[in-house]
Amino acid sequence: MSQTPIEQPVVKEIPPKAADLSAWYTAVCLKAELASYSPVRGCVVLRPYGYGLWENLQKHLDAAFKATGHENAYFPLLIPESLLLKEAEHVEGFAPEVAWVTQGGGEVLTERLAIRPTSEAIIGVMYAQWIESYRDLPILINQWCNVLRWEKATRPFLRTMEFLWQEGHTAHANAQEAREETLRMLDVYREFAENVAAVPVYAGIKSANERFPGAVETYSIEALMPDGKALQSGTSHDLGQNFAKAYDITFLDADQQIKFAYTTSWGMSWRMLGAMIMVHGDDRGLRVPPKMAPLEAVFVPIVRKGDDRAVAACHDAAKALREAGFRVRVDDRDQQPGWKYAEWDLRGVPVRIEIGPRDVETGTVVLVRRDRAKGDPEQKQSVPLGELAQALRALLEEIQISLFAQAKEFLTSHTFRVTEREEFYEKCKTRAGMIDIPWCGRPDCEQYVKEQTGATTRNTYPLSAAGEKCVACGEPAVVRAYFAQSY
Amino acid sequence: MSQTPIEQPVVKEIPPKAADLSAWYTAVCLKAELASYSPVRGCVVLRPYGYGLWENLQKHLDAAFKATGHENAYFPLLIPESLLLKEAEHVEGFAPEVAWVTQGGGEVLTERLAIRPTSEAIIGVMYAQWIESYRDLPILINQWCNVLRWEKATRPFLRTMEFLWQEGHTAHANAQEAREETLRMLDVYREFAENVAAVPVYAGIKSANERFPGAVETYSIEALMPDGKALQSGTSHDLGQNFAKAYDITFLDADQQIKFAYTTSWGMSWRMLGAMIMVHGDDRGLRVPPKMAPLEAVFVPIVRKGDDRAVAACHDAAKALREAGFRVRVDDRDQQPGWKYAEWDLRGVPVRIEIGPRDVETGTVVLVRRDRAKGDPEQKQSVPLGELAQALRALLEEIQISLFAQAKEFLTSHTFRVTEREEFYEKCKTRAGMIDIPWCGRPDCEQYVKEQTGATTRNTYPLSAAGEKCVACGEPAVVRAYFAQSY
Numbered sequence: 001m002s003q004t005p006i007e008q009p010v011v012k013e014i015p016p017k018a019a020d021l022s023a024w025y026t027a028v029c030l031k032a033e034l035a036s037y038s039p040v041r042g043c044v045v046l047r048p049y050g051y052g053l054w055e056n057l058q059k060h061l062d063a064a065f066k067a068t069g070h071e072n073a074y075f076p077l078l079i080p081e082s083l084l085l086k087e088a089e090h091v092e093g094f095a096p097e098v099a100w101v102t103q104g105g106g107e108v109l110t111e112r113l114a115i116r117p118t119s120e121a122i123i124g125v126m127y128a129q130w131i132e133s134y135r136d137l138p139i140l141i142n143q144w145c146n147v148l149r150w151e152k153a154t155r156p157f158l159r160t161m162e163f164l165w166q167e168g169h170t171a172h173a174n175a176q177e178a179r180e181e182t183l184r185m186l187d188v189y190r191e192f193a194e195n196v197a198a199v200p201v202y203a204g205i206k207s208a209n210e211r212f213p214g215a216v217e218t219y220s221i222e223a224l225m226p227d228g229k230a231l232q233s234g235t236s237h238d239l240g241q242n243f244a245k246a247y248d249i250t251f252l253d254a255d256q257q258i259k260f261a262y263t264t265s266w267g268m269s270w271r272m273l274g275a276m277i278m279v280h281g282d283d284r285g286l287r288v289p290p291k292m293a294p295l296e297a298v299f300v301p302i303v304r305k306g307d308d309r310a311v312a313a314c315h316d317a318a319k320a321l322r323e324a325g326f327r328v329r330v331d332d333r334d335q336q337p338g339w340k341y342a343e344w345d346l347r348g349v350p351v352r353i354e355i356g357p358r359d360v361e362t363g364t365v366v367l368v369r370r371d372r373a374k375g376d377p378e379q380k381q382s383v384p385l386g387e388l389a390q391a392l393r394a395l396l397e398e399i400q401i402s403l404f405a406q407a408k409e410f411l412t413s414h415t416f417r418v419t420e421r422e423e424f425y426e427k428c429k430t431r432a433g434m435i436d437i438p439w440c441g442r443p444d445c446e447q448y449v450k451e452q453t454g455a456t457t458r459n460t461y462p463l464s465a466a467g468e469k470c471v472a473c474g475e476p477a478v479v480r481a482y483f484a485q486s487y
Numbered sequence: 488m489s490q491t492p493i494e495q496p497v498v499k500e501i502p503p504k505a506a507d508l509s510a511w512y513t514a515v516c517l518k519a520e521l522a523s524y525s526p527v528r529g530c531v532v533l534r535p536y537g538y539g540l541w542e543n544l545q546k547h548l549d550a551a552f553k554a555t556g557h558e559n560a561y562f563p564l565l566i567p568e569s570l571l572l573k574e575a576e577h578v579e580g581f582a583p584e585v586a587w588v589t590q591g592g593g594e595v596l597t598e599r600l601a602i603r604p605t606s607e608a609i610i611g612v613m614y615a616q617w618i619e620s621y622r623d624l625p626i627l628i629n630q631w632c633n634v635l636r637w638e639k640a641t642r643p644f645l646r647t648m649e650f651l652w653q654e655g656h657t658a659h660a661n662a663q664e665a666r667e668e669t670l671r672m673l674d675v676y677r678e679f680a681e682n683v684a685a686v687p688v689y690a691g692i693k694s695a696n697e698r699f700p701g702a703v704e705t706y707s708i709e710a711l712m713p714d715g716k717a718l719q720s721g722t723s724h725d726l727g728q729n730f731a732k733a734y735d736i737t738f739l740d741a742d743q744q745i746k747f748a749y750t751t752s753w754g755m756s757w758r759m760l761g762a763m764i765m766v767h768g769d770d771r772g773l774r775v776p777p778k779m780a781p782l783e784a785v786f787v788p789i790v791r792k793g794d795d796r797a798v799a800a801c802h803d804a805a806k807a808l809r810e811a812g813f814r815v816r817v818d819d820r821d822q823q824p825g826w827k828y829a830e831w832d833l834r835g836v837p838v839r840i841e842i843g844p845r846d847v848e849t850g851t852v853v854l855v856r857r858d859r860a861k862g863d864p865e866q867k868q869s870v871p872l873g874e875l876a877q878a879l880r881a882l883l884e885e886i887q888i889s890l891f892a893q894a895k896e897f898l899t900s901h902t903f904r905v906t907e908r909e910e911f912y913e914k915c916k917t918r919a920g921m922i923d924i925p926w927c928g929r930p931d932c933e934q935y936v937k938e939q940t941g942a943t944t945r946n947t948y949p950l951s952a953a954g955e956k957c958v959a960c961g962e963p964a965v966v967r968a969y970f971a972q973s974y
Contacts, residue, residue, distance in 0.1 A: 008616060036613060039570060040563040040600070045613055048558035048628060055559065071535035072542065076527040077602075077633055077649050078586075083526060096593055099565075101602065104586040105637030113527070115564075115588065115602075126523060126532055129495060141535060146564055146633070150592030162564050 021227040035156035042161030052294025070140040078113040087246035093213025097149040115148040123169045124247030142168040157274030165269035171261040178262035182238040185266040186219045189234035197276045198289035198404040204459030216240035222458040228431030230484035236266035286348025290396040299330040302356035428453035438477030440470035457481040508714045522643035529648030539781025557627040565600040574733035580700025584636040602635040610656045611734030629655040644761030652756035658748040665749035669725040672753040673706045676721035684763045685776035685891040691946030703727035709945040715918030717971035723753035773835025777883040786817040789843035915940035925964030927957035944968040
């Protein structure tokens, strides 16, 4: 109908995932109605089904933040240029990506206002105001918001100019507490990725090249995509006193000395949804882990002409499940069952519940698992209606575990502890997966590997033995590093 | 400690509410740590306690939206100028308030991008893409987001350049459904304002002068503040086919005709929090209705030297209440009880629970109601520990009802059905409250009243009798209208 010129790729069929992950991914995002391209270059619309995934991410992460003592707040979208300039590395890192407001209320502004690419600057200024004594510490605040970083390319969730995320910002009285906080939130991310999104990750320390601008140390969780590329899925930064010094965040300590605070920041964005989609999806579309699923199960009645008992049975059973806390829907649209199966498969609903005329008579329902292939003998099971809630709960738990196990098996089988230089470069170049080597930690070495292969360190962890050599360059190793090409 | 130049008013004491509502309001917002002024002109920071109020607003409204069939989604922050220009009245209404992005990624843009003042334009373009047939209707979507409208003045929640809100946008196959939706959401707002925020409102139709730019009809809920000024607290717009025509939102109807859709939009912002603060607060600070309270009750142990049984008793009781679903905290800081009473009174926590050495021995606790004055014989009650949850639940319900009743009594006693022209102008001028008259509905008449008194219509409702004359001008009346000065 529309004559509005948006370059919306038209998706007729979803191409096989193995053949072209990128085409598969875009097709699934659009056809499952997770996202739409918008007329704003670089920006996508998060449609209701995609937003349902985001709401579940928010629900789980927000509870984890609150359980670790954090509160939510909201800081301004616009940051005056002079504030952004206060932390030198920070502004250098973000300046090329900033969108600037230069006009407002019909006038040209005397100072440009940045749309926040991240909020360290504005939050730093406020913390400087709020914190007076050691009794005011720690400050543990999180913000759910939109941020904007100028991008040329657009891929739903993975690369967009504007994106939704959360950013935690904390201030502490000493370096140790700040480090503990940084690691605690890294673990919250790892726990969420693995136990909720069912995406296994490697948690570790970023190299100097990959560090957040202005941070003392950046930690990340890194997932592996089916094409052998890594996807950074959450970061946690120990900012030391760098931002406290730039924004004058000081406090009067118990010893009557005025000291600079130690700050941290940590963020996870809707990118995590991109990882989840790529890791679990198959040729039929999405496979959504039950804990993330907007709908845990969908009822499809199989209707014989003139007999609508199956529809009534679905609605009755759905009502009972809803009252028991399940997220379910009845698809009673006037369409063939096969058409509905394909649609809910595409949307990755973990369980389909079929009720046909025979089921009505025998008082049973058929549960069909989305995570198993068509024809798999364990794909379907018939259960008595009276045991539906119990069976569904068990099945959802099993699917959650099974999706994680499959993804974990992929990550493990595509992680290579390599000892030969040639093999290392070859595996990096061919996107074999996570290439795990003793590494020298030198930016020059990483830069060389990048130029030769396109791979960089994703993150690093301690050496298990002393005296090892860097597999990439032969210098003494100081850490172990995962190398991979990345999104 | 800070040397950052933010004009943050320093609040030492809260001035009496009756003497200067404006000074009282600002002092309470800052001192209760609801909000801080920021270094971005026109923008405030929503601090954790203020965000806690916002979270409760979100929780209640979001559930009401979902119960009425709506889903959440997210649309881009930036709107290309050419899109905004498509609906003539709309752009004329909002253009003076827009902030423009003109530079991004280090380049000057060829087209300015508006930061959304509201999202009809961008959502209209997407609906045009998504809607093909009558089967795609209705579309019922809500968005929680930040918007920006250029403002000179700044008052937390009431008038800020950037603010948080929700905006619902729906599309329907015919005019009747759109009108029903508009009224349904108006009632969701009224219900929320009265039953959750405990703020009584008048729901009605806006005059032509006060209508949303581009709407066919705008409805609002209007609350009355203690200074006799009205505060618009939520609006719901029937947009007819105006936006559908501007953004080409068409559908193939069942009769095979291509038709324009009918759309609606409706919004409530953090302004509602401002209404709640002003309506309920007193000279001691906030009085938060229990359903909106981040903390429903706070425990204050009264400690005798060398005897910390009261502290332990508080923690035990708090744990039991939390498990029963209450939002409570123990204030076990090393401060005098009186200091703590003042702080929690300031923050408006509905109930204070005191446990002293004698209570520990008798197995009782003292409940103190924030809504009653100090010294009121019903302010305090002693209850056995075993009945605490039950007593607290009952007390919170009573406080919720009592706060609404007080506010309702104020609204009723400050609503005047006036029949004499002189009295009408006098009451408008002196901000007597809601001045309710038969009205001619003519923009000229409203403009004249505004020039003479500063008051405008807040909203209107049907005449109960025919043949009445407009009290303001003497022409035949067509509706009844509430006139008031407003925020």
